[in-house]
Amino acid sequence: MELNLLYMIFFVPLILILPVISLLKGAYPHSVIAAGILTVIFMVLVGPATAGMTKVIRCFVLEKHTFIWHDFWKGFKGNFKTASIVGFIDCIILLSALSSISFYPALADHFNTKALYIPMVITLSLALVIIIMNFYIFPMMVATTLKAKNLFKNSLALAFVAIKQNFITFGIIIVTLALMYVFRLYVLSVFMLLVPFFPAAFLCLVACFNCYPVIQKYVINPYYTSIGEVNPELVDETLDDTERIFEDMGGKEKPIEQRKKGKGKRIT
Secondary structure (H helix, E strand, O other): OHHHHHHHHHHHHHHOHHHHHHHOOOOHHHHHHHHHHHHHHHHHHHHHHHHHHHHHHHHHHOOOOOOHHHHHHHHHHHOHHHHHHHHHHHHHHHHHHHHHHHHHHHHHHHHOOHHHHHHHHHHHHHHHHHHHHHHHHHHHHHHOOOOHHHHHHHHHHHHHHOHHHHHHHHHHHHHHHHHHHHHHHHOHHHHHHHOOOOHHHHHHHHHHHHHHHHHHHHHHHHHHHHOOOOOOOOOOOOOOOOOOOOOOOOOOOOOOOOOOOOOOOOOO
């Protein structure tokens, strides 16, 4: 809940768009410019904010201690450039997908042809692939030092390799968002109460929990294998007594022999 609240701070520019337009209703160019600036600010900051949230959630998944405030900002600043690019692209793809749902059917009715539904299907399919790629881009971003090119390449490959994990994750996301939409329509007070504390961090946790093991298997573990080391994220609890570094010697100590007391020399 604390992490979700921290993440939602970066949605303030998006929330302010409607009030700003209403406030500057008489000055049309100024309202459009102000709304555009707020939109761009959100599109630039949402990626780094997601990277910061993912860094904290990754520690949760690995059952490692984390300082939410410190690690969030560490992930935010440490991945700002790459995360801004990813977040900006995500926003454009999402806006394109939402626009295609209303644009292409209207165009198809106007020209009386169903062929114009094909671009809509292509756009929605591309948006789906991009969404699934995000299950892997941000966890890899905060866990590795891969460049942006390799992040996109690996996430695209994993989007088709781990079909089961992707299907489960996407299904949970759809159900959660549908539930939030129902609250928005029929119980607005519950929706307003939940938004600051619940959906974003929970969905990030679901994505990391299901998909980070896939990243370990196909990206992180092979790297450590290639250099002859074991992934430090993995904890092997199957070691037998012959493989342990330390051994409990309790009960095997020899008794301490009592030394005879003698006259010692004093140094003055």
